[in-house]
Amino acid sequence: MFPLIILTIEDESSRDFMLRLYVNSVTRMYLEAVKYVSDKESAEDVVSDAVVKLVEKVDLLRQIDEGKRLAYAITTVRHMAYHHLRQESRVGLTSFEALEELLPSEDTEATDDKILKEQRKTRLRELLTAIPAEDRLLLEEKFILSWSDEEIAKTLGIRPNSVRMRLTRAKRRVADALTAQGFRLNDWV
Amino acid sequence: MKELRNSEKLYDRYADAATALVMDQYLTVFAESLKAEDFAPVEISAALNDRCRKLIRKGAAKELYRSVGKNLLRGASAAVIVFLFLCGVFAVLFSTVEAIRVPVINFFTEQKETASEVTDKDENEYVRDEDVLAGLAPEGYEPQECKRTPDGNLTIRYADAGDGFILYDELPNDETRQIDTEDAVTEEIQIGGADALLVDKEGYRIIWYSASGEVLYQLKCNQLSREETIAIAEAIESRREEALSAESDSDPAESVPSKHAPAAYDNVPPDIPIISDYSQSDQTHGDAYFPHEIHHVDVTDIPVRYSYIVEGAVDSDFYATLFDMTDDEFIWTSVDGEETGNDSIGWTVLP
Numbered sequence: 388m389f390p391l392i393i394l395t396i397e398d399e400s401s402r403d404f405m406l407r408l409y410v411n412s413v414t415r416m417y418l419e420a421v422k423y424v425s426d427k428e429s430a431e432d433v434v435s436d437a438v439v440k441l442v443e444k445v446d447l448l449r450q451i452d453e454g455k456r457l458a459y460a461i462t463t464v465r466h467m468a469y470h471h472l473r474q475e476s477r478v479g480l481t482s483f484e485a486l487e488e489l490l491p492s493e494d495t496e497a498t499d500d501k502i503l504k505e506q507r508k509t510r511l512r513e514l515l516t517a518i519p520a521e522d523r524l525l526l527e528e529k530f531i532l533s534w535s536d537e538e539i540a541k542t543l544g545i546r547p548n549s550v551r552m553r554l555t556r557a558k559r560r561v562a563d564a565l566t567a568q569g570f571r572l573n574d575w576v
Numbered sequence: 577m578k579e580l581r582n583s584e585k586l587y588d589r590y591a592d593a594a595t596a597l598v599m600d601q602y603l604t605v606f607a608e609s610l611k612a613e614d615f616a617p618v619e620i621s622a623a624l625n626d627r628c629r630k631l632i633r634k635g636a637a638k639e640l641y642r643s644v645g646k647n648l649l650r651g652a653s654a655a656v657i658v659f660l661f662l663c664g665v666f667a668v669l670f671s672t673v674e675a676i677r678v679p680v681i682n683f684f685t686e687q688k689e690t691a692s693e694v695t696d697k698d699e700n701e702y703v704r705d706e707d708v709l710a711g712l713a714p715e716g717y718e719p720q721e722c723k724r725t726p727d728g729n730l731t732i733r734y735a736d737a738g739d740g741f742i743l744y745d746e747l748p749n750d751e752t753r754q755i756d757t758e759d760a761v762t763e764e765i766q767i768g769g770a771d772a773l774l775v776d777k778e779g780y781r782i783i784w785y786s787a788s789g790e791v792l793y794q795l796k797c798n799q800l801s802r803e804e805t806i807a808i809a810e811a812i813e814s815r816r817e818e819a820l821s822a823e824s825d826s827d828p829a830e831s832v833p834s835k836h837a838p839a840a841y842d843n844v845p846p847d848i849p850i851i852s853d854y855s856q857s858d859q860t861h862g863d864a865y866f867p868h869e870i871h872h873v874d875v876t877d878i879p880v881r882y883s884y885i886v887e888g889a890v891d892s893d894f895y896a897t898l899f900d901m902t903d904d905e906f907i908w909t910s911v912d913g914e915e916t917g918n919d920s921i922g923w924t925v926l927p
Contacts, residue, residue, distance in 0.1 A: 402636035409628055413620050415610070431624045438628045442635030458607035508605055514598060530599035555588060561598055562591035570594070 401445050408448065409438060412460045419461050423468035436467040440532075447533050462531055469524065470542045510568060517564045522557035529554055707732055708815060712808050713742055714800065740799035742808070747792045749785060765806065768813030780805040784813075 416437060420430040440463050441448065448456055515523060528534045528542065536547040543550070669676045707722045713734045720741075721733040730746035760777035772784035779798030782805060785791065795812070797805045 401639065402633060405632045405636060406629065409632060413625075413628065414618055415615060417618060417620060417624075418615055427621075431621065431627075434624060435627050435631060438631050439635060442632055442639065445636075445639060452607075454611065455603055455607045457610050458603050461610065462603075462606070507601065511598065511601055511605060515602065526595060526599055527602075530596055531603050555591075558588070558591040558595040561595045562587070565594055565598070 401449075404449065405442055405445055408441065408456060408460065412457050415457060416460055416464045419464045420468055423465070424471060429471060433464060433468045433471050436471070437464040440467065444533065459531065462527055466524070466528060466532065466542060473542075473544060510570075513568065514561070514564050517567075518557070518560050521553075522560055525550070525553055525557050526561070706730060708812050709734055709742060709744055709808070712811050714804065716740075717742060736799075738799075741797070742800070743794075743796040744812070745792075745794040747794070749790055749792045767806070767809045768817060770813075772809070774802070774806070776802070782806065782809045784809070 413434065416434050417430060420433040420437075421427075424430050424433055437460065441460060444459075448459065451459060525539065525543070528539045534542075536550040539550045540547045545553070670680060671677070706724055707719060708730075709719070709732050713719075716736045717734040717740070718736070719732070720735050721731060723732075724730045728746075728748050730744075732744040734742040757775055757777070760775050763774040763776070765772050765774045765782070767782060767784045770784050770787065772782050775781040775783070779796060780800065780802050781794065781796040783792065783794050786793065793809075793812070795805065795809045797808070800808075
């Protein structure tokens with residue numbers, strides 16, 4: 388009985404945690420949704436679908452840095468928007484090309500640290516534009532959102548076995564692109 | 577890198593690690609850009625707020641159940657693993673360490689013995705009507721045990737306040753038995769006219785067979801003299817012979833022997849007179865006859881202990897019942913309602 392009480396308290400905290408995240412993120416999430424869907428009703432549907440997904444990932448959200456939680460929430464909204472549009476047969480993978488806009492433009496303030504950061508961003512931008520949008524979606528869902536193969540398959544409308552194969556190919560393309568850029572692991576770590 | 581290419585598996589691991597790193601960097605950069613971003617405030621509808629808050633509450637509850645179930649499963653799994661581990665440790669220790677094995681075996685043996693004692697308690701109770709030593713043991717000896725096992729073995733044990741004991745056994749003569757006569761003085765004697773063996777070792781032991789040879793009798797007295805031991809054996813045999821002759825005199829067709837009555841009457845030593853006068857009932861053994869109409873017998877002055885027999889002679893039916901003695905009054909129960917013939921009461925006073 389005692390562990391159950393502890394779990395209940397912990398869940399109260401989870402609910403509060405999610406409510407706080409929602410309050411802090413909902414405006415930005417909504418703005419992200421309206422980028423991809425035209426009407427207000429669809430945008431609200433996308434946001435509420437994203438909230439459901441976020442609640443399912445509450446354990447993961449607790450673990451990641453607070454600064455990245457909003458990014459995670461926005462990414463979730465974007466993927467739910469894609470899912471929403473795909474269900475309405477209004478979008479194909481290749482037309483979902485807005486990802487590169489997410490990266491900020493280069494900062495002109497020149498300190499050594501910032502120069503390094505800007506170099507990294509530039510490389511990242513080049514890399515992300517070099518790989519297909521389909522791969523980017525797949526990799527985001529796997530590596531950022533930590534979705535299972537089944538969840539990814541559902542969003543992309545493919546079978547879980549296909550997810551694994553596509554992921555392998557996408558990762559190889561990323562590695563190839565990095566190699567082409569003269570990537571050295573130590574530069575990133 | 578060429579080497580990595582040669583190993584597809586290794587290259588996939590590299591690709592996996594590199595992709596994870598890239599995506600982590602991507603999320604970091606994205607988060608930083610969001611921090612720096614200015615966005616126009618927008619009003620969120622109350623409907624969306626309500627819907628999302630409900631979804632969060634509902635989702636949190638669902639996660640609670642999932643989490644509880646997962647934790648319970650994890651706890652149960654841990655408990656099973658711990659249990660199996662302890663079983664394994666115990667099995668290894670039990671099979672390899674004698675210091676553990678012996679106490680464990682002893683524990684279960686003791687438990688078994690305790691259980692047996694409880695189970696056999698009724699069987700170990702002193703059954704008066706089976707006691708062929710009743711009235712034969714010297715003063716100071718008290719009955720400790722009188723038990724007949726299902727396979728016919730009878731064991732009677734008397735003991736005094738010290739270490740003295742009298743042990744009597746009746747054993748079916750259906751197997752070869754060994755008697756310890758090492759460093760013992762043995763002597764062939766007669767008990768009831770039958771050949772017997774007297775063994776003098778840590779007391780006296782007499783072994784003899786029944787007339788039919790089917791039963792082996794053994795009497796052992798560790799602190800009585802040779803003569804006392806023989807006297808008890810002779811008395812036992814005399815009682816048995818009298819009982820046999822009484823049985824042969826009676827018409828088997830008219831007799832429905834009770835389980836207890838014949839043995840109880842065997843207990844009355846032949847050398848003590850049976851009296852019929854109730855007023856003289858201060859004898860150690862006695863037998864009083866009275867009409868069956870008397871259903872109340874005052875036994876206040878009768879120094880009777882343990883139990884006595886009421887036998888009703890009702891027409892051709894004999895019936896005997898063993899009663900426990902009360903302090904001042906015995907309430908006699910009519911045998912079968914038939915009011916003919918005489919009834920009798922017999923008793924034996926034990927030391």
